[in-house]
Amino acid sequence: MTIRKMLMASVAVACAAMPVSALADTADKKIALSNNYAGNSWRQAMLTSWEKVTGEAVTAGVVAAADPFTTAENQATEQAAQIQNMILQGYDAIVINAASPTALNGAVKEACDAGVTVVSFDGIVTEPCAWRIAVDFKEMGRSQVEYLSGKLPDGGNLLEIRGLAGVFVDDEISAGIHEGVAQFPQFKIAGSVHGDWAQDVAQKAVAGILPSLPEIVGVVTQGGDGYGAAQAIAATDREMPIIVMGNREDELKWWKEQKDANGYETMSVSIAPGVSTLAFWVAQQILDGKDVSKDLVVPFLRIDQDNLEENLANTQAGGVANVEYSQEDAIKVIEAAK
Amino acid sequence: MKLRLTSDAMRLLIPALSMTVLLAAVFWLQPRAMSYFGLNLLLNLAVPIALATIAQMLVMAVNDLDLSIGAFVSFVACVTATFLRDAPLIGTLILAGAVGVYALIGVVIYLRNLPSIVVTLGMSFVWAGLAVLMLPAPGGQAPDWVRWLMTVKPPLMPMAIVASIVIAIVAHLIVMRSSLGVLIRGVGGNQRSVERAGWSIIAARAAAYGLAGLFAVAAGIALVGLTTSADANIALRYTLLSIAGVILGGGEFTGGRVSPIGAVIGALTLTLAGSFLSFLRISPDWQIGAQGAILIIVLALRLVFNRVEKRGARP
Numbered sequence: 001m002t003i004r005k006m007l008m009a010s011v012a013v014a015c016a017a018m019p020v021s022a023l024a025d026t027a028d029k030k031i032a033l034s035n036n037y038a039g040n041s042w043r044q045a046m047l048t049s050w051e052k053v054t055g056e057a058v059t060a061g062v063v064a065a066a067d068p069f070t071t072a073e074n075q076a077t078e079q080a081a082q083i084q085n086m087i088l089q090g091y092d093a094i095v096i097n098a099a100s101p102t103a104l105n106g107a108v109k110e111a112c113d114a115g116v117t118v119v120s121f122d123g124i125v126t127e128p129c130a131w132r133i134a135v136d137f138k139e140m141g142r143s144q145v146e147y148l149s150g151k152l153p154d155g156g157n158l159l160e161i162r163g164l165a166g167v168f169v170d171d172e173i174s175a176g177i178h179e180g181v182a183q184f185p186q187f188k189i190a191g192s193v194h195g196d197w198a199q200d201v202a203q204k205a206v207a208g209i210l211p212s213l214p215e216i217v218g219v220v221t222q223g224g225d226g227y228g229a230a231q232a233i234a235a236t237d238r239e240m241p242i243i244v245m246g247n248r249e250d251e252l253k254w255w256k257e258q259k260d261a262n263g264y265e266t267m268s269v270s271i272a273p274g275v276s277t278l279a280f281w282v283a284q285q286i287l288d289g290k291d292v293s294k295d296l297v298v299p300f301l302r303i304d305q306d307n308l309e310e311n312l313a314n315t316q317a318g319g320v321a322n323v324e325y326s327q328e329d330a331i332k333v334i335e336a337a338k
Numbered sequence: 339m340k341l342r343l344t345s346d347a348m349r350l351l352i353p354a355l356s357m358t359v360l361l362a363a364v365f366w367l368q369p370r371a372m373s374y375f376g377l378n379l380l381l382n383l384a385v386p387i388a389l390a391t392i393a394q395m396l397v398m399a400v401n402d403l404d405l406s407i408g409a410f411v412s413f414v415a416c417v418t419a420t421f422l423r424d425a426p427l428i429g430t431l432i433l434a435g436a437v438g439v440y441a442l443i444g445v446v447i448y449l450r451n452l453p454s455i456v457v458t459l460g461m462s463f464v465w466a467g468l469a470v471l472m473l474p475a476p477g478g479q480a481p482d483w484v485r486w487l488m489t490v491k492p493p494l495m496p497m498a499i500v501a502s503i504v505i506a507i508v509a510h511l512i513v514m515r516s517s518l519g520v521l522i523r524g525v526g527g528n529q530r531s532v533e534r535a536g537w538s539i540i541a542a543r544a545a546a547y548g549l550a551g552l553f554a555v556a557a558g559i560a561l562v563g564l565t566t567s568a569d570a571n572i573a574l575r576y577t578l579l580s581i582a583g584v585i586l587g588g589g590e591f592t593g594g595r596v597s598p599i600g601a602v603i604g605a606l607t608l609t610l611a612g613s614f615l616s617f618l619r620i621s622p623d624w625q626i627g628a629q630g631a632i633l634i635i636v637l638a639l640r641l642v643f644n645r646v647e648k649r650g651a652r653p
Binding site: 073076078080081082084085087088089100102103104107109110114126127168 | 368371375379380476477478565567568571573575609616619625
């Protein structure tokens with residue numbers, strides 16, 4: 001039985017690996033990951049995904065090496081030196097999550113001049129010779145309102161929970177939400193608070209603004225704040241509005257409980273830490289000689305009513321829902337940008 | 339005949355030795371580094387660090403410590419990537435003004451008898467704030483001449499090495515060979531006797547801080563020349579790196595005992611140590627510790643040499 005299983009598994013692996021290794025002209029190429037920071041759960045998940053997916057790719061012979069490097073301190077000058085060291089180490093491609101969008105440009109230019117392919121993601125670099133896999137935060141905000149318009153055709157009042165004031169990401173998502181409201185004018189933003197992407201802050205902020213608000217049909221969020229909002233609203237006698245979640249484990253768990261209890265419906269959207277593996281495959285595709293547009297967009301990881309259980313099961317306690325990308329996913333993203 | 343080393347040369351021996359050992363280790367780990375192109379990649383980011391280290395050394399020569407250098411270099415970087423490119427005259431004026439402020443700080447610290455650490459720590463917030471005001475989001479662009487200067491490919495030796503040698507010679511001439519340098523070191527060694535000899539302490543301190551500001555400005559410009567654009571937090575690491583560089587290069591916190599050539603070597607050594615650890619593939623969790631270990635080893639070596647030196651001096 002076990003031997004049969006093992007045989008079947010090895011056949012499956014061989015089948016899976018064969019078309020890949022037949023295609024790959026990248027078997028002797030080395031790819032490095034230059035990461036500026038590893039101090040939170042999102043970045044830890046990002047590095048774990050990288051090691052898992054690239055480890056398999058190296059074993060399958062798609063690339064010769066895919067080594068991750070993280071700078072000890074989150075400093076641009078240190079990361080610039082790290083990138084220059086990678087050029088010396090002879091990597092064919094460098095995948096970067098950058099400490100600064102501009103301060104690494106000199107090092108990135110050196111890499112390009114030395115014939116190294118540079119792919120930046122999440123924390124992108126502005127140097128034109130590098131590829132950028134950027135997050136479309138605006139679309140992330142807009143899609144929430146679009147979802148609500150499907151659920152609530154009559155519209156109504158929305159509560160907006162924003163992130164950390166003065167941070168670029170907060171401005172972008174909020175701008176997207178306001179764009180969405182302009183597109184679906186049946187909605188109106190009745191109030192907005194800063195939840196700092198943290199459940200406890202969001203709970204306090206929402207509890208503070210609730211008494212002054214009319215009836216709320218939906219809560220648009222930025223991630224990390226949905227559970228806190230739900231707690232604050234549950235403490236009142238208001239009816240629970242549709243709270244858009246942000247893929248955090250506590251948010252998904254609460255949603256699951258509500259779904260089982262009273263059929264509560266919503267959706268959840270955020271960026272998966274596994275985006276590092278998408279960047280890896282994009283770099284591999286570029287090394288393979290594919291024509292890839294310099295600006296690519298990260299697909300969101302969206303969780304809906306029907307795939308909630310599956311995603312919740314795959315999410316670590318206290319973590320963020322994650323997905324690892326495959327070569328096919330990368331090819332899809334590349335095709336979409338053309 | 340017995341070979342006799344002067345105490346200054348002795349002081350340079352350890353930094354030079356540690357740099358050579360590290361360089362050999364890097365070459366052994368990564369033979370590709372042993373080329374014109376490789377050496378430049380390995381050391382070009384050390385050029386702004388070397389300039390910042392000289393700036394720190396000048397402040398340390400008068401027994402003070404400058405905790406604002408990282409923020410100041412970041413500020414200069416922001417000015418360079420914005421004003422110095424778009425309006426060179428205004429940019430130059432701003433930078434000249436900044437050097438003036440540096441000299442003024444030196445005077446204020448002396449006149450009010452304030453601890454330099456507190457004043458410069460306070461100033462670091464001022465510089466950081468100004469940098470953010472000037473460049474709220476990372477960006478800007480290096481002036482073309484700066485970019486040219488930092489990417490020029492001189493014959494025989496890469497830019498990084500030529501620049502390091504030039505910096506070392508200029509700083510050596512100023513600090514060790516000019517009468518102003520003697521005066522500055524004298525203030526660090528024994529302020530009272532310099533004062534009694536009829537020199538103006540205020541002028542000497544203003545000059546030391548002003549020169550430090552000048553070298554820090556050069557560090558910021560050089561950094562932008564390498565990175566092509568700026569960020570308000572670009573050089574925060576330079577504060578501690580520059581202090582470590584001075585100490586590694588044979589300088590001391592007190593007594594006006596500094597060595598410009600040693601300081602440049604110290605800056606290069608620190609940069610090499612980073613690359614060495616990265617080539618060794620030490621996990622980032624251990625890297626800071628390993629960097630500290632290298633520092634401690636070099637300093638321990640120096641203590642041993644100092645002891646030997648003292649014993650030798652005894653009749």
